[in-house]
Amino acid sequence: MSMTNASPSEAAQAAKSASHVLATLPASARNDALTAIHTELTAARDDILTANARDLDLARQAAADGRLSQSLVSRLDLGKKGKWEDMLKGILDVRDLDDPVGRVTLRTRLDDGLDLERVTCPIGVLLIIFEARPEVIANIASLAVKSGNAAILKGGKESTESFIAISRAISAALDKTQVPNAAIQLVTTRDVIPQLLDLDQHIDLVIPRGSNELVRYIKSNTKIPVLGHADGLCSIFLEQSADPQMAVDVIVDSKTSYPAACNSLETLLVQEAALTTIFPRVAEALVAKGVELRCDPGSKAALQDSNIQAADAADEDFNTEFLSLTLAVKVVSDLEEALLHINTHGSHHTDVILTSSSELAERFMSAVDSAGAYWNASTRFADGMRYGFGTEVGISTNKIHARGPVGLEGLMVYKYKIRGAGHVTAVYGEGEGQRRFKHEKLPL
Amino acid sequence: MSMTNASPSEAAQAAKSASHVLATLPASARNDALTAIHTELTAARDDILTANARDLDLARQAAADGRLSQSLVSRLDLGKKGKWEDMLKGILDVRDLDDPVGRVTLRTRLDDGLDLERVTCPIGVLLIIFEARPEVIANIASLAVKSGNAAILKGGKESTESFIAISRAISAALDKTQVPNAAIQLVTTRDVIPQLLDLDQHIDLVIPRGSNELVRYIKSNTKIPVLGHADGLCSIFLEQSADPQMAVDVIVDSKTSYPAACNSLETLLVQEAALTTIFPRVAEALVAKGVELRCDPGSKAALQDSNIQAADAADEDFNTEFLSLTLAVKVVSDLEEALLHINTHGSHHTDVILTSSSELAERFMSAVDSAGAYWNASTRFADGMRYGFGTEVGISTNKIHARGPVGLEGLMVYKYKIRGAGHVTAVYGEGEGQRRFKHEKLPL
Known part of the structure; x- marks a missing residue:
């Protein structure tokens, strides 16, 4: 150096x-x-x-x-x-x-004596x-x-x-x-x-x-490719069939275990049908941990008969990475509305569904446009050490090259090697008397 | 649409x-x-x-x-x-x-009931x-x-x-x-x-x-990532042990089968020891195909006793993608000088060594900083159809995401899914009584 x-x-x-x-x-x-x-x-x-x-x-x-x-x-x-x-x-x-x-990572026999390898x-x-x-x-x-x-x-x-x-x-x-x-x-x-x-x-x-x-x-300010993470605006969708204690555990961990981290929870989407059944318990646990809730009218109304304090959410709260003990809360009618909200307002970092339905969970994980799509687990698992990468260059919200926690693999690219014996291209083609490629997959 | x-x-x-x-x-x-x-x-x-x-x-x-x-x-x-x-x-x-x-493409058991998947x-x-x-x-x-x-x-x-x-x-x-x-x-x-x-x-x-x-x-003019190929300034290093007829075949195919293509040959590096043994035959075959040779003094001198016409190369010829029947020719003393020239003047597209030595070939393919590194094969194999990708979005000289011929894979990224059962992060750590991650690789 x-x-x-x-x-x-x-x-x-x-x-x-x-x-x-x-x-x-x-x-x-x-x-x-x-x-x-x-x-x-x-x-x-x-x-x-x-x-x-x-x-x-x-x-x-x-x-x-x-x-x-x-x-x-x-x-x-x-x-x-x-x-x-x-x-x-x-x-x-x-x-x-x-x-x-x-x-x-790839090995193909193009023709006899002509092998392609991606390394x-x-x-x-x-x-x-x-x-x-x-x-x-x-x-x-x-x-x-x-x-x-x-x-x-x-x-x-x-x-x-x-x-x-x-x-x-x-x-x-x-x-x-x-x-x-x-x-x-x-x-x-x-x-x-x-x-x-x-x-x-x-x-x-x-x-x-x-x-x-x-x-x-x-x-x-550069033509060089950039691998950088921008915001971490992570959301959890609390679906009506979620186990209430599990919801409390995962939401509290996601929000409070390290609020300044990019993989912390910023927006909670509560399904309408869970407003009176699960949400009050979650809200109580969050407030007990010092979290300030910023609720839309529907979620605030659900807390009105309790002692739980909640502030009014402004529109920009749903586009804000608080990085502190503040949480925006919003009511959605169903999974599709939750997906639309997350894909529009989120930062494509890590988003979670809490549900007992594997069908809804798979639909959520397939449709959410994020580096991390989780079912019944804390947003805070989004981390190179936790993923088992040993170390982490950062967490990428890029849509190309490397996405999510980036380990050593994210610092690699590949090249193609060809080993031939004097092979030329002019003899290959679809015509009569021309050679055809074999394109035979070889074991790695 | x-x-x-x-x-x-x-x-x-x-x-x-x-x-x-x-x-x-x-x-x-x-x-x-x-x-x-x-x-x-x-x-x-x-x-x-x-x-x-x-x-x-x-x-x-x-x-x-x-x-x-x-x-x-x-x-x-x-x-x-x-x-x-x-x-x-x-x-x-x-x-x-x-x-x-x-x-x-990856499946890891983080802990009991907590599986990570890259899709x-x-x-x-x-x-x-x-x-x-x-x-x-x-x-x-x-x-x-x-x-x-x-x-x-x-x-x-x-x-x-x-x-x-x-x-x-x-x-x-x-x-x-x-x-x-x-x-x-x-x-x-x-x-x-x-x-x-x-x-x-x-x-x-x-x-x-x-x-x-x-x-x-x-x-x-954009913050959006760009997947584009720039120049294709491909080189061939003609090493002294190369088979002469093979050298003629590969060089002629690389230069003349479609001169306007980005995977065509633009610079020929001739090892000093091959100047009188192999190079004249190669030069003769190229000229017969209508190629204009632009030679450095050493390679020009090697042709002086023949009838082969050659022009003088200017410095910029070794940085030029001619896309026509013009070829720059330069003498190098050995593999290392060839590598230095290619890594400095080339465009990191596709480069070839012609040699009978597998040791030199492997050294070349490992050290050349290009999307394609070939041994005894034409530069013109750099193509998505020829690689067996079925189709091609383009040929990338990017150093991240996708390099070389880009097929459908280059239009993909991945997301991480985690399926848990209410797992939280706060319980994991190196301390006493804390849980350890398992990080157990699962079969794909």
């Missing part, structure tokens, strides 16, 4: 060259590099935490002046219990995942733009090396000192391995993002990890 | 709604729609060819005035031998392909921008219906009358099926492209089929 003073164009060009070396290294060489990074970071612990303390001091001053939020300061702190250990363990976890490179390979050069958490840099460097991709990293300026200390350790580690140093580059210069976004001849994919504004800004 | 006078935004919204219906239709309903389209087009043959004749008249006038190329006029002609029949046959060919929707599904709404050939509209409509995607089609203005006649027939056909009419929409109004490119909330993927300029214009 280099901390580059090179121009963005030189950095990207160096990354591209490094990507071509990295792409052909065997898994053992990439894994050895991860071991080396782990060793070097372990040795550099004190230096890195000292650098991190400098970042923290500046951030605390900025927070005291009101220029920075307290939650951001808290995310900066690498010394927080378990954070350093988790960061180091994450590197070895990534190392021990199955190798994603070189998997054969997974790295994408090339990733530009990863992220915000404050300093441990993300180690996580991302690990994912890049494991997947055989070069990466240019641009982190939030609040963590600059920490990033530089970590990248110095990673750089020292890579120098002892077959992975080229330029494969992982940290860009610390300010205002280079627009220049980097212009380098579509060298950079193959941009992964922004940050706010919706950041993601939209990037999509509007 | 509707020919819409609606605003681009209304058209896109209608397409989105239609996509939600289409996505849940069974394969039989989508296939029935393709049969209906075939029947209706067959019945409307005379109307369509009459409309096409009007397009042709205008185009011939424009060609006579020098406003249009003769080759474009020729591509407009639906009455040309076999073209109409091929168009109709293509619809049934697409119908008879395997259903790409609903394939389970292929349509992307949603495609915006397909294409140029003159009128039969493309039937081809694309078929692919969209088969894959469960809605599509907004914007064709080149030279084929307007043909498009309207074809879309009228497709519309009449869809009215008799379960596929909503708005699932396939033809936009005929001029200058709507910028407005459509702005509708990233309704349109999920743009597929431009046309010039590099069109593709680059679109990538620069």
Whole structure:
């Protein structure tokens, strides 16, 4: 890893060259590099935490002046219990995942002696733009090396000192391995993002990890493909046949277990027939957990004979990702109305039906236009670790390439190899005396 | 299919709604729609060819005035031998392909009673921008219906009358099926492209089929992902151990069987040691086929004792997609220099090594950063039909989602379904008394 003073164009060009070396290294060489990074970071612990303390001091001053939020300061702190250990363990976890490179996903005999093969390979050069958490840099460097991709990293300026200390350790580690140093580059210069976004001849994919504004800004300002998640406006449809206790459990978990997460519940759709049978119990449990309910007239009326407090929902509440203990509630007459609402107002992230009917559940999961479509489970299962991917690049609401929690697979593409014996195309055709293709599927 | 006078935004919204219906239709309903389209087009043959004749008249006038190329006029002609029949046959060919929707590609038991499934599904709404050939509209409509995607089609203005006649027939056909009419929409109004490119909330993927300029214009002017191929600057590396006759056959086929195609050969890299042994025979065969050789000094010198004519290559010849009977020739000392040249100057489309060494061939195929990496076979095998995909949306030089010839699979994404029994996330963790995930792979 280099901390580059090179121009963005030189950095990207160096990354591209490094990507071509990295792409052909065997898994053992990439894994050895991860071991080396782990060793070097372990040795550099004190230096890195000292650098991190400098970042923290500046951030605390900025927070005291009101220029920075307290939650951001808290995310900066690498010394927080378990954070350093988790960061180091994450590197070895990534190392021990199955190798994603070189998997054969299609094999076809085109003709005698002419075989087609589709093989997974790295994408090339990733530009990863992220915000404050300093441990993300180690996580991302690990994912890049494991997947055989070069990466240019641009982190939030609040963590600059920490990033530089970590990248110095990673750089020292890579120098002892077959992975080229330029494969992982940290860009610390300010205002280079627009220049980097212009380098579509060298950079193959941009992964922004940050706010919706950041993601939209990037999509509007580059020809490079962008893998970014936008909002997480997740909904649950409470169908009349749902088990009441299950409904309480799943809705409370979806809303309250981590309200600031993108996979938390934002809108509850209650079937009319469940308004008096199940909904009051759900509402009571939510309010007991400190949730503010913003109800449409129908759902509010259903609570009027109870002691449960509810505010009036405005139209925009059904288009809002609250990321807090606020929940919009709306009555729908049936599954179709719920689907229409979710497909129109949701963000295509993760949506849930609670029902005892497998028929309705299957209809819901097939028709809802979302990365995650669940039956009787919490929205918060939408997560790479929970899915068993070992790690997560982010959660994509893209409709192409990778959707939902993105693990190592999302950093791969494929190429087609053909092995022939001098085969030419001109002899194939539908006419007399012309050869026909065999197109025989071969086992993988 | 509707020919819409609606605003681009209304058209896109209608397409989105239609996509939600289409996505849940069974394969039989989508296939029935393709049969209906075939029947209706067959019945409307005379109307369509009459409309096409009007397009042709205008185009011939424009060609006579020098406003249009003769080759474009020729591509407009639906009455040309076999073209109409091929168009109709293509619809049934697409119908008879395997259903790409609903394939389970991953199945994991997260915990008892909690199963994760990854299932292929349509992307949603495609915006397909294409140029003159009128039969493309039937081809694309078929692919969209088969894959469960809605599509907004914007064709080149030279084929307007043909498009309207074809879309009228497709519309009449869809009215008799379960596929909503708005699932396939033809936009005929001029200058709507910028407005459509702005509708990233309704349109999920743009597929431009046309010039590099069109593709680059679109990538620069939209937040919507773009699946388009740019240049096809394909190279062959002639290694010293290649069989001479095989080299002649493959190089001649790659260069001359259809020079205007993106999968044709543009640069020949000759290993120094093959300059006097194999290259003269290859050069002679190419020149006999009318190919103009543009040679670097080394390769030109190798021909000086022969009667073979060769021009001097300029630097830009090695960055040029000639799309004609011109070939740039350059000497390289070895495989690594060839790889460096191809990865720097090529367009990551399809590149070939000709060699008798399987070791060198595997190294080449692993290291070349291209959608197609071939050993001893013509570049022109890079084609969806030849790969056995049945049909082709285009050839992608993208590094994400779909690379190389794109068949129906390239029009699919996936969603994750979870079937639970009231599972919540808060009970899982590494602590004492907390549940662990099982992450047990289930058979597909």
